[in-house]
Amino acid sequence: MNTSTTLPRSSAKGQQTKAAIVDAALALATQLGLEGLSIGALADIMHMSKSGVFAHFGSREELQISVVREYHHRFEQEVFYPALRAERGLPRLRHLFDNWVRRTSVEIDSGCIYISGAVEFDDRPGPVRDALAGSVDVWMQALRRAVAQARDQGHLRANVDAAQLAFEIHGLILALHYEARFLHSEQALSRARLGFDRLMQSHQTRTSP
DSSP states (O other), X not given: OOHHHHHHHHHHHHHHHHHHHHHHHHHHHHHHOGGGOOHHHHHHHHTOOHHHHHHHHSSHHHHHHHHHHHHHHHHIIIIIHHHTTSOTTHHHHHHHHHHHHHHHHHHTTSOOHHHHHHHHHTTOOSHHHHHHHHHHHXXXXXXXXXXXXXXXXXXXXXXXXXXXXXXXXXXXXXXXXXXXXXXXXXXXXXXXXXHHHHHHHHHBOTTOO
């Protein structure tokens, strides 16, 4: 038997199966939260044995962490990377926010792992909380960097506190999610966009694009 060819094929199939499990787990977690994940439920969805699912992760905790990583990857692909094609400065910051709002509007019917995960794990130290907090921190650093670049490009006033403005932008997203998902407010999306525009207007320079 030529193991040089059979092993890579086996490995590739295993990776495909694991990716499919993570995809199913992410869909389940957006509805039930990370704590709603179970090896048994995923085994039923995937038409696999519990031991078959368990073999790909080793523990429920590792499964949860894999879901967090996959969610973060998709978030970057939909929100962060497309915005990099925009001009550095205020145009890029606007694109970041627009992409974020667009993704949040889709999640109104499902759920945001970052938000639900924060509720589930805010007071529960451990690897899952670390993975969640680390992912959010990476994103917030990117947002603060985008604000700082807009300031350094002269699009925002020189005295703008990048961390403070990023905090306020994040607050708009949290309010949007709360009002749209929990209160079913039909004006939530427009109010979030209006709030962002007002924030930018209060900090823009006359040379802003």
